[in-house]
Amino acid sequence: MGRSPCCEKAHTNKGAWTKEEDDRLIAYIRAHGEGCWRSLPKAAGLLRCGKSCRLRWINYLRPDLKRGNFTEEEDELIIKLHSLLGNKWSLIAGRLPGRTDNEIKNYWNTHIRRKLMNRGIDPATHRPLNEPAQEAITSISFTNVKEEKDMVNASAFVVCKEEKIPLEERCPDLNLELRISPPYQHHSESEPLKPEVKISPCFVCSLGLQNSKDCSCNLGISNGTSSRSDSSGYDFLGLKVTDTSVDYISSEME
């Protein structure tokens, strides 16, 4: 048996939203805030499925949406993020303020795929189109680890692993030196790493966008030195990263 439907389909509208429906939804959310999408349609006087209301709000009506054409910088950021994350549109959208996962997904499928094809790059693998199929060059795994002995302050954290491959096998068009794991730091039993030698650019700089307003380290890669504003951690994919962990909790609280 499948799950029961999320709403009474027989009594719900489908298809394009009308101006009146939009107005009702906006007015209701302004008055009561987001949440409890299941009961929202009835409370707001809408003949819509709760999911449909949520989607309409998130993808179209939310006041903080950017709308309009993607910039060249956004294009390149999407491409690089996609090469790292794959079709994780919500994660990619998280790095593009004012853009939704649906918008980025559509934009990818209609514009960026073609753009990469024109460059001779396979949009699925980010490798040259004429290159024979090979093993994936880089595999990145995210592993939720819980109850790790040493992780006193984190209830959950992410371990990212990047498998190394010879440089000459990498796609020349992409900077695969990018890493989404917390930068490797040597920890010697006898000689713990001193805070002042922890050198690492923020994620935006790692993507080659040193001049971006999203840069959190105020550092260009070329400059080669780092002055972390907060020695207890730094920004990684929108998450607070400490020496050994990604702080999910603080990001969720924001």
Add this chain to the structure above:
DNA sequence: AACATCGCCAACCGCCGTGAG
């Protein structure tokens, strides 16, 4: 002008993860 095809994108569908009971 009429019809066919293409491209875009809003919206839907179904699955999955999570948390409450």
Add this chain to the structure above:
DNA sequence: CCTCACGGCGGTTGGCGATGT
């Protein structure tokens, strides 16, 4: 534990305007 409701996500569809024939 187990079940179930809910929110969230990614893949897909369908309507509609633009463009080509």
